[in-house]
Amino acid sequence: MDTAEATPDFDPKRWIAGTDATETRLLHTMLCVRDPQASLRFYVDVFGMKVVDVVEIETTRLTAYFLGSNENQTDGFLELAHFWDAAEPYSHGTGFGHVSIGAPDFAATLTALEALGTEFLVRPMIMFPGGPQLALVKDPDGYTVEFIQARRD
Amino acid sequence: MDTAEATPDFDPKRWIAGTDATETRLLHTMLCVRDPQASLRFYVDVFGMKVVDVVEIETTRLTAYFLGSNENQTDGFLELAHFWDAAEPYSHGTGFGHVSIGAPDFAATLTALEALGTEFLVRPMIMFPGGPQLALVKDPDGYTVEFIQARRD
Numbered sequence: 001m002d003t004a005e006a007t008p009d010f011d012p013k014r015w016i017a018g019t020d021a022t023e024t025r026l027l028h029t030m031l032c033v034r035d036p037q038a039s040l041r042f043y044v045d046v047f048g049m050k051v052v053d054v055v056e057i058e059t060t061r062l063t064a065y066f067l068g069s070n071e072n073q074t075d076g077f078l079e080l081a082h083f084w085d086a087a088e089p090y091s092h093g094t095g096f097g098h099v100s101i102g103a104p105d106f107a108a109t110l111t112a113l114e115a116l117g118t119e120f121l122v123r124p125m126i127m128f129p130g131g132p133q134l135a136l137v138k139d140p141d142g143y144t145v146e147f148i149q150a151r152r153d
Numbered sequence: 154m155d156t157a158e159a160t161p162d163f164d165p166k167r168w169i170a171g172t173d174a175t176e177t178r179l180l181h182t183m184l185c186v187r188d189p190q191a192s193l194r195f196y197v198d199v200f201g202m203k204v205v206d207v208v209e210i211e212t213t214r215l216t217a218y219f220l221g222s223n224e225n226q227t228d229g230f231l232e233l234a235h236f237w238d239a240a241e242p243y244s245h246g247t248g249f250g251h252v253s254i255g256a257p258d259f260a261a262t263l264t265a266l267e268a269l270g271t272e273f274l275v276r277p278m279i280m281f282p283g284g285p286q287l288a289l290v291k292d293p294d295g296y297t298v299e300f301i302q303a304r305r306d
Binding site for chain 1: 200221222230
């Protein structure tokens with residue numbers, strides 16, 4: 001096992017669930033994005049996710065943004081990968097469904113989504129009696145995002 | 154706000170991060186699968202994920218399997234959605250990258266993947282000096298899964 005030190009500024013602990021995991025976990029979901037600034041406006045400014053790590057890899061000409069909820073998180077990230085030389089819009093097959101994001105202030109996030117001109121696939125509704133509100137929207141690359149109310153006062 | 158009780162046997166707490174979240178989080182990633190038994194062999198039997206919730210929805214003719222690491226988990230799920238009437242294989246565009254799964258016993262999981270006849274896109278390698286082992290494989294529906302060593306003894 002190679003025990004050389006990791007590259008400076010590249011702390012893998014944040015996104016590989018440390019090195020002492022005992023359970024199998026979903027570490028992250030990676031989606032390719034064309035315009036990281038547009039993506040960060042959508043996922044960070046509007047939804048309130050936090051950028052907990054940015055990894056720039058010269059050899060593959062890629063910047064990866066790891067979005068989560070806080071600095072202590074070790075799994076459950078959304079990785080947005082920006083390949084510097086990608087020119088064409090990404091295509092979407094029939095298999096990928098969505099990423100689901102829970103935001104505590106449903107009404108404020110909804111207002112921000114509308115202000116951004118976001119396309120709604122499903123307008124806000126209550127999913128089932130007693131359930132949270134949810135909506136389906138498209139992110140800047142056309143991925144479906146399920147937006148769920150994660151706090152009810 | 155509708156405050157009627159939730160449907161019995163349908164506890165949304167597990168996958169909507171409760172109702173008192175203060176942070177925005179990635180709740181789950183949903184992928185459509187054609188043969189849930191093949192998917193469960195891959196993600197549960199081989200990788201060691203746990204089925205923490207199964208939701209059957211008659212109206213949309215859908216069974217959703219929420220896979221995670223333990224019963225207390227409230228976010229970071231992999232949702233495998235089986236639409237009962239889907240006949241065609243799902244297609245994959247260029248945008249979706251992968252789901253990344255960390256498994257504690259890299260060698261044993263690797264052996265199980267090989268026994269299953271799994272297609273490897275990238276054979277096991279060390280990602281960077283001091284980093285974990287990783288491999289890229291295809292799941293039964295053709296989705297790319299990044300398999301990361303999440304424990305080093």
